[in-house]
Amino acid sequence: MRHFKVDGIILKRRNVGEADRILTVFTRQFGKISIKAVGVRKITSRRASHIELLNHVTMGLYKGQGMYLLIEAIAQENFPSVKEDLKKIGFAYHICELVDGLCPENQENEAIFDLLSNVLQKLSKEEDIAVVIHDFEIQLLTLLGYWSTSQSTANLNTAFLIENILERKLKSRQILSKLL
DSSP, X not given: OOEEEEEEEEEEEEEETTXXXXXXXXXXXXXXXXXXXXXXXXXXXXXXXXXXXXXXXXXXXXXXXXXXXXXXXXXXXXXXXXXXXXXXXXXXXXXXXXXXXXXXXXXXXXXXXXXXXXXXXXXXXXXXXXXXXXXXXXXXXXXXXXXXXXXXXXXXXXXXXXXXXXXXXOHHHHHHHHHO
């Protein structure tokens, strides 16, 4: 089956060529995948508004020789309350960086997709964002097997643990330190 539909949340995007874009999307069915969106940077593109960062999107994909190609996209949820608040958008980028960095490509994980979707919903409604993010980090580490639920989370420095796993500094931590 070369043509199929998937639900996904846009984690990252990168411009390629004159009018194309490479998207990193976390999908319910396939986990984290890369998708080439041909021609979406053109003014006449009808798909461009649907594939913005953090959008929960239903996409029609075509599996060619190499990368998945985007055929159609319809945004299911675009989280406007998150995108209007500078502090919330900083935390949302942090969430995306964690999922992108810690999750391997092409490995289905519905639990992480649900966790990502739920934390974005909470982020759009909650005012105590730091607690939501800390809980998300612990749940993500637990689901990926880096942390056990039997261990205490009272004095857990999730940033230090995640940076050791990734073997690099988190870019979003610099942004978050300025927002807090």
